[in-house]
Amino acid sequence: MSSTDPAVAPWSARATWIVRGLGIAAALALAGTIWLGLWVTPPDQVQHNLVRLVYIHPPIAWVALYLAFGVAAGSSVLWLWPRTRSRFWDRLAVSAVEVGIVFTALTLVTGSIWGRPTWGVWWAWDARLTSTALLLLLLLGYMAVRRVPADPDSRARRSAVVALVAAVDVPIVHFSVDWWHTLHQGATVLNANLSPTIHGSMAWTLLLGFVAFTLLFAWMLAIRYRVEVLSEQLQDSALEVALRERWAEGKGPLTDPGGALA
Amino acid sequence: MWRDSVLVAGKDLRIELRSRVVLHQVVPVAVLVLVLFAFALGPDRAPMAHAAPGLFWMAVLFASVLAVQRSFALEAPEGARDGLRLSGLDPAGVFLGKTAAVALEMVLLEVVLTAGIVVLYGSHIRSYGSIVVAGLAGTAGLAAAGTLYGALAAGLRVRETLLPFLFLPVAAPVLLAGTRAWQAALGIGVGSAGDPWVRLLLVFAAVYLALGVVIFGPLQEAS
Numbered sequence: 089m090s091s092t093d094p095a096v097a098p099w100s101a102r103a104t105w106i107v108r109g110l111g112i113a114a115a116l117a118l119a120g121t122i123w124l125g126l127w128v129t130p131p132d133q134v135q136h137n138l139v140r141l142v143y144i145h146p147p148i149a150w151v152a153l154y155l156a157f158g159v160a161a162g163s164s165v166l167w168l169w170p171r172t173r174s175r176f177w178d179r180l181a182v183s184a185v186e187v188g189i190v191f192t193a194l195t196l197v198t199g200s201i202w203g204r205p206t207w208g209v210w211w212a213w214d215a216r217l218t219s220t221a222l223l224l225l226l227l228l229g230y231m232a233v234r235r236v237p238a239d240p241d242s243r244a245r246r247s248a249v250v251a252l253v254a255a256v257d258v259p260i261v262h263f264s265v266d267w268w269h270t271l272h273q274g275a276t277v278l279n280a281n282l283s284p285t286i287h288g289s290m291a292w293t294l295l296l297g298f299v300a301f302t303l304l305f306a307w308m309l310a311i312r313y314r315v316e317v318l319s320e321q322l323q324d325s326a327l328e329v330a331l332r333e334r335w336a337e338g339k340g341p342l343t344d345p346g347g348a349l350a
Numbered sequence: 351m352w353r354d355s356v357l358v359a360g361k362d363l364r365i366e367l368r369s370r371v372v373l374h375q376v377v378p379v380a381v382l383v384l385v386l387f388a389f390a391l392g393p394d395r396a397p398m399a400h401a402a403p404g405l406f407w408m409a410v411l412f413a414s415v416l417a418v419q420r421s422f423a424l425e426a427p428e429g430a431r432d433g434l435r436l437s438g439l440d441p442a443g444v445f446l447g448k449t450a451a452v453a454l455e456m457v458l459l460e461v462v463l464t465a466g467i468v469v470l471y472g473s474h475i476r477s478y479g480s481i482v483v484a485g486l487a488g489t490a491g492l493a494a495a496g497t498l499y500g501a502l503a504a505g506l507r508v509r510e511t512l513l514p515f516l517f518l519p520v521a522a523p524v525l526l527a528g529t530r531a532w533q534a535a536l537g538i539g540v541g542s543a544g545d546p547w548v549r550l551l552l553v554f555a556a557v558y559l560a561l562g563v564v565i566f567g568p569l570q571e572a573s
Contacts (some may be wrong), residue, residue: 236507
């Protein structure tokens, strides 16, 4: 099955090319970030080579906490709104959540790797870290609801509600944890590197990092969307295929189900 | 909406009065949690008194999962859920009624638990006003969020495991803010003011009550 097969292609040939271009652009931008981050930029005076994490950790966190979650919450609201209700928003929401889980987990992992040498511990009960961990649990909860077998409409309704409630919770969690305990070096690190006093190449690398991970997110979102459409089609046709197989069993040789189907 | 909510709350509370499931099962479980926490902390009174507010809210959180499950188990048999839907009651009223019934049961449970931490952990209550306000605000928030998720999980085969997984992370701010407010009221910790935490509890309760009123209708259609 090629992606241009009309039966399985969820989008036009032109869109296929756009997605392909997006993937290539993401790969190039990532390669550029790696090259600039590892070879071109100088090590920091205080953090030495550790500072190179600044080129990937904040961009990953930006994708996870704002882009993925924003897309998921926004499309869930658009699904719940009767006038804009369409399966597009439902598929987009689940795609954003699933890609978001990957990026949220990566945020925690890269943050932990950074935290170990700078703070001395793998895990600090810092406000951002804690609220990111809770966000990951909320996203996993969304996927758990998603996996409960149900008809597509009530599944979409349920998951949209979960996404909406989680979206409302995230700011509350953030504020409460922020008051609760804050080590907070994250913001100062980021601001220090964006300020004009630092080495010019570092700011450019960080900017490229943001572009690269945003492109990567967009590409992964598109691919995941396509997987969702295909799996829906597969589910729709599953009964039909099973019927045909059963019917073929009665007539054709059992050893060759493929031939019997054809 | 208000009349419907009183009807639904009355129904749930009447069933509770007759069956006494919350009183005879959920409240003892919450007290048991307090005793088990004491085992985990060791026999010294000092760490217990220090941890008392947090343990109180943990026990409340776990008990609220049970209370919400019970609240929706009431409507599981004999198609009572469909009956409620067909009754023409305003969904917002159903939501508020079920929330109120759960909240009332939780308040009763919290009174027992408060006596529990005073007796078992040796806590001294410095400011009655603020523990009452914090307790009520936290309970309203927990009951509202719990009822939302309870409705979401109701009718699913995996509801028993799904509800805590969905509800507890969302309820985390209540645990945090409730603990802080109670620490201030019990005079634990270094000069932490309880007021901002009580405000946070009030905001949480208001947000989830409003969300439930808006969203309960569409949610009922899903199950």
